[in-house]
Each structure stands twice: as C-alpha cells, then as structure tokens.
Amino acid sequence: GGGSMIKLTVEQTEMVNGKEKKRSRTFQNISDDATNENLLKAGKAVATLMKGDNSDVIKVEATSLVEA
Numbered sequence: 001g002g003g004s005m006i007k008l009t010v011e012q013t014e015m016v017n018g019k020e021k022k023r024s025r026t027f028q029n030i031s032d033d034a035t036n037e038n039l040l041k042a043g044k045a046v047a048t049l050m051k052g053d054n055s056d057v058i059k060v061e062a063t064s065l066v067e068a
C-alpha cells in the first residue's frame with residue numbers, strides 16, 4: 001500500500017511594473033492521509049508569507065499504477 005504521493009502547490013500572481021508575474025511554491029512528500037481541509041489551511045498559511053495576491057492552493061495527487 002501507500003502508492004500515492006501528494007504535492008501541495010501555492011500559486012500567486014503579482015503585478016510588477018504593470019505585468020503579471022507568477023510565483024509558486026511547492027511542497028513535496030506530504031502524507032497521503034492529510035485531509036483537504038488541513039492542506040488548504042497549510043496552503044493559506046504559506047500564502048500569507050508570500051507577497052502576491054490571488055492565491056491558489058493546488059493539491060496534486062500522484063498514484064503509481066504499477067506495483068513495484
């Protein structure tokens with residue numbers, strides 16, 4: 001068991017000199033029993049430390065289809 005990996009990405013866009021600049025921060029190797037609610041709380045906490053606005057918290061779930 002435990003064939004899935006979760007990554008959490010926090011994306012923000014920031015206006016710099018009239019241009020949109022994207023920045024993102026990704027956290028890997030998150031336990032796959034973390035709830036979406038907890039992931040969202042963590043992502044929002046990280047977002048407040050970053051300077052942009054329009055934060056987007058993205059959960060990426062990767063599951064191996066091949067049993068090693």
